[in-house]
Amino acid sequence: MKVKLEMPEQKELEFDRRMKVHKMLEELHINPESVIVIRGGELLTADDWAEVGDEIRIRGVISGG
Amino acid sequence: MGALCKKCRERAQIKLPRHNASFCQKHFKEYFFKQVEKAIKKEKMISPGERVLIAVSGGKDSLVLWDVLRELGYRADGLYVNLGIGDYSDRSEETCIRFASSRSANLYTISLPAFTGGAGIREISRKVRRKACAACGMIKRYLFNRFSWEMGYGVAATGHNLDDEAATLLGNLIGWKEDYLSRQAPVMPSNHPRMVRKVKPLFRVTEKETAACAVMSGIGYIYEECPLARGARSTVYKNTLNYLEQHSPGAKQQLFYNFLQKGRPGFLQKREDVQLQSCSRCGQPTATETCAVCQMLEKIGAPPLSLSEGGAVKQKAGEALAP
Numbered sequence A: 001m002k003v004k005l006e007m008p009e010q011k012e013l014e015f016d017r018r019m020k021v022h023k024m025l026e027e028l029h030i031n032p033e034s035v036i037v038i039r040g041g042e043l044l045t046a047d048d049w050a051e052v053g054d055e056i057r058i059r060g061v062i063s064g065g
Numbered sequence B: 001m002g003a004l005c006k007k008c009r010e011r012a013q014i015k016l017p018r019h020n021a022s023f024c025q026k027h028f029k030e031y032f033f034k035q036v037e038k039a040i041k042k043e044k045m046i047s048p049g050e051r052v053l054i055a056v057s058g059g060k061d062s063l064v065l066w067d068v069l070r071e072l073g074y075r076a077d078g079l080y081v082n083l084g085i086g087d088y089s090d091r092s093e094e095t096c097i098r099f100a101s102s103r104s105a106n107l108y109t110i111s112l113p114a115f116t117g118g119a120g121i122r123e124i125s126r127k128v129r130r131k132a133c134a135a136c137g138m139i140k141r142y143l144f145n146r147f148s149w150e151m152g153y154g155v156a157a158t159g160h161n162l163d164d165e166a167a168t169l170l171g172n173l174i175g176w177k178e179d180y181l182s183r184q185a186p187v188m189p190s191n192h193p194r195m196v197r198k199v200k201p202l203f204r205v206t207e208k209e210t211a212a213c214a215v216m217s218g219i220g221y222i223y224e225e226c227p228l229a230r231g232a233r234s235t236v237y238k239n240t241l242n243y244l245e246q247h248s249p250g251a252k253q254q255l256f257y258n259f260l261q262k263g264r265p266g267f268l269q270k271r272e273d274v275q276l277q278s279c280s281r282c283g284q285p286t287a288t289e290t291c292a293v294c295q296m297l298e299k300i301g302a303p304p305l306s307l308s309e310g311g312a313v314k315q316k317a318g319e320a321l322a323p
Helices: A021-027 B025-042 B060-071 B086-103 B121-128 B132-150 B162-174 B178-183 B207-216 B233-247 B251-270 B292-299
Strands: A002-006 A010-014 A035-039 A042-044 A055-060 B014-016 B021-023 B051-056 B075-082 B106-111 B155-157 B197-199 B313-317
Touching: A021 A035, A035 B207, A042 B207, B014 B207, B021 B025, B025 B060, B025 B207, B051 B060, B051 B132, B060 B075, B060 B086, B060 B207, B075 B086, B075 B132, B086 B106, B106 B132, B121 B132, B121 B292, B132 B155, B132 B292, B162 B178, B162 B207, B162 B233, B162 B251, B178 B251, B233 B251
Parallel strands: A002 A055, B051 B075, B051 B155, B075 B106, B155 B197
Antiparallel strands: A002 A010, A035 A042, A035 A055, B014 B021, B106 B313
């Protein structure tokens, strides 16, 4: 699965197995409070599975300044 | 199986541990709108029929606020101030124009460099030897108040959310800034004939909830950071509060709501009231003879600001623009 980070710095990652969103965030050391996880036009919760063929965007929600 | 919506048992798109609830798109938006309406009603932010001006930046908070207020039936227009921060400002302005156009909403834009002989925030802050964010905040607040007042808006709204308020509070507590602590509130009443009431209708919703609402409402927003705000202290406070929130859901709201209910009254009692006067150059409220923005303009050799001159203000009626 392709994972695009928009934190807002952009970075692309690949995972070769299905995994739960909370596990993915844990591996990336990302606090679930600080992001939304998007697949297509829909949001995923921490309990959802991200599947092998998915394209996932993890977008930071913290605005600075 | 993922989480299910608390209301309809369909697949949930968002979990809100602080409310011990999960919601599908429809019921999350219902929840979000209710929180905003509750904030407005409980804090008496906007009277029925009153015109509201919203300071929009192209970011998620201000655009979601504008969208929600319009959906709730408020007469809300937008004001975008182009601060001359290169491509970043231009992309932000385009984002606001696109949004206004898609909703047939009225957007005003003000170009700061048009008043300053081409200088943007970066150049101004260098010349007056202030931090960019401090100069920027001061100029934005000034223009927002002055424009709202000159255009006859009774109330001016910003997109500050619960995370913004909790982070500001944490910073003010760490520095024990009693004066700021006495002023921090969802409503700032007018205390000068030329001061427009300021309100923060998103103070009950978090940054994550606002971003979720933007995506669910199909709002395209700028999520890149302002190039001048990198490394801002507020981000450190927000991350710290999110760590607390993750381990103790509801921590942010408890901190801010408890402060409003139990902490602020004490700071208000101790506060010494400063009598605001009118600036000798522009007439805007100030505690000194000449306001900080007029002093700044003087230092960079720019004339006093006149919003009715120079084509620096443009109105973009949503209806007249291509989608």
